[in-house]
Amino acid sequence: MSFMINKYYTVEEAKQKLEYYCSYQERCHEEVLQKLKGLNMIPEAIDVIMNHLIENNYLNEERFARSFARGRYRIKNWGRIRITNELKARGISKYNIIAAMAEIDPDEYQAAFDALADKIWKSTAGADSAAKKRKVADYLLRKGFESNLVYDKINSLCR
Known part of the structure; x- marks a missing residue:
């Protein structure tokens, strides 16, 4: 017979736990909210703890x-x-x-994109250039680069 024992936390215990959780790594409000719900905190306690974390700069979106x-x-x-x-x-x-x-420098972004595209182009095997173009384009688009950048780069790599 197996059953789960739920541990309940006081507001102070939960505050301490969440202060550590937020100081270990930057967190968004949604992650902290899910963590508090996982600790079985009631909505009123969640509000108190979230306010505490924001006021004391543990949580900053x-x-x-x-x-x-x-x-x-x-x-x-x-x-x-x-x-x-x-x-x-x-x-x-x-x-x-x-x-x-604004944290991403446009010149650095372009240089990083070019370097990544060149690296992928060289490492991608493709018998015909159409298949290779598609594979490289799909990869760069999945990485989240803008389509105009991707297709311009692929066209320049083909030449």
């Missing part, structure tokens, strides 16, 4: 968005479209998405 955009761009080589869509999926406001996109 603009800081999260900027950090998220920098990390996904530099570490995972994501393009602007994918970063924007991921931020929207996390419920980030348009204002904060615009602030996050």
Whole structure:
């Protein structure tokens, strides 16, 4: 016979737990809300804890968005479209998405895109150039780069 024992937290215990959770890594409001629900907190306690985290600067949506955009761009080589869509999926406001996109330097973005496209082009096997073009284009579009950039680059690589 197996059963689950639910642990219940006081507001103070949950505050401490969430302070650590937010200080370990930037979090968006939605992630923190899900964590609190996972701790079986009642709505009134959730409001108190969320306010506490915001007031004490553990939780800052603009800081999260900027950090998220920098990390996904530099570490995972994501393009602007994918970063924007991921931020929207996390419920980030348009204002904060615009602030996050400002973290990406346009010249650096173009250079990183060119380097990634060249690398993928060289590593992609394709008997006919149409199949190779499609594979490279699909990859770059999945990474979230703008279609005009992708198709212009593929056309220049074909020459």
